[in-house]
Amino acid sequence: xxxxxxxxxxxxxxxxxxxxxxxxxxxxxxxxxxxxxxxxxxxxxxxxxxxxxxxxxxxxxxxxxxxxxxxxxxxxxxxxxxxxxxxxxxxxxxxxxxxxxxxxxxxxxxxxxxxxxxxxxxxxxxxxxxxxxxxxxxxxxxxxxxxxxxxxxxxxxxxxxxxxxxxxxxxxxxxxxx
Ligand SMILES: Nc1ncnc2c1ncn2[C@@H]1O[C@H](COP(=O)(O)OP(=O)(O)OP(=O)(O)O)[C@@H](O)[C@H]1O
Ligand SMILES: [Mg+2]
Numbered sequence: 001x002x003x004x005x006x007x008x009x010x011x012x013x014x015x016x017x018x019x020x021x022x023x024x025x026x027x028x029x030x031x032x033x034x035x036x037x038x039x040x041x042x043x044x045x046x047x048x049x050x051x052x053x054x055x056x057x058x059x060x061x062x063x064x065x066x067x068x069x070x071x072x073x074x075x076x077x078x079x080x081x082x083x084x085x086x087x088x089x090x091x092x093x094x095x096x097x098x099x100x101x102x103x104x105x106x107x108x109x110x111x112x113x114x115x116x117x118x119x120x121x122x123x124x125x126x127x128x129x130x131x132x133x134x135x136x137x138x139x140x141x142x143x144x145x146x147x148x149x150x151x152x153x154x155x156x157x158x159x160x161x162x163x164x165x166x167x168x169x170x171x172x173x174x175x176x177x178x
Contacts, residue, residue: 021167023050027057029165035126036160039135041169047135050169051101054133058099064131066099071107071136078117091121098130105136126163139168 023046026039037054039047055066069077077090094100102118125132160166 020170022046022169023053026050026167027053029167031057034164035129035131036122036164037131037133038160038164038166039133039169040139040166041137042171043137045169045172047169048103051103051133051135055099055101058131062098064098066101067094067097068101068103069094071102071104074102074118075114078114088120090117091124094121095124095128096130099133100125100130101133101135103135105134106138107136122160 021039021041026037027050031037031054037051039050041047052068055068058064059066074090122132
């Protein structure tokens with residue numbers, strides 16, 4: 001059975017972008033009020049590198065510690081926790097870190113419970129004013145809409161739209177200066 005949620009299936013098409021993001025343009029953006037930063041785009045584009053650079057900046061400028069978790073770790077931990085019927089344990093563990101990176105959303109198969117864990121986590125972090133940085137090869141709004149519970153499917157992308165920003169990278173050209 002294919003457990004990959006709807007919404008993760010569409011790859012981002014950078015050809016269609018009017019204004020693709022780069023490491024430098026993301027770093028130059030105002031970020032003070034942004035609680036969710038979504039970095040989308042093809043493999044090798046620099047999403048993880050930029051996510052880590054953002055986290056480093058929060059650490060340097062605000063002494064904010066960060067936690068890094070890959071999507072596959074997130075999926076397996078959300079599933080483990082569901083098995084002993086306390087999916088909120090993962091949320092509790094990741095809710096309080098000042099800056100959270102979830103890397104490569106949608107890169108592996110997710111279970112149905114993962115969507116509700118992610119939704120609860122993002123809701124809580126936005127509510128408490130903490131910064132979450134997500135990277136994905138998939139269109140982020142679609143990805144979140146696809147895994148969120150029905151009643152949250154519109155609310156979460158809307159909250160991200162209000163409280164955050166989505167940046168779509170294009171494939172990195174060879175030979176470009178760092
Ligand atoms: N602008 C850049 N200049 C120099 N090196 C870069 C630049 N952007 C990315 N890199 C390097 O390219 C490699 C791929 O970058 P990164 O891992 O951030 O990509 P990604 O978008 O996260 O890819 P994936 O989707 O496969 O995880 C890394 O070694 C990174 O350091
Ligand atoms: Mg990456």
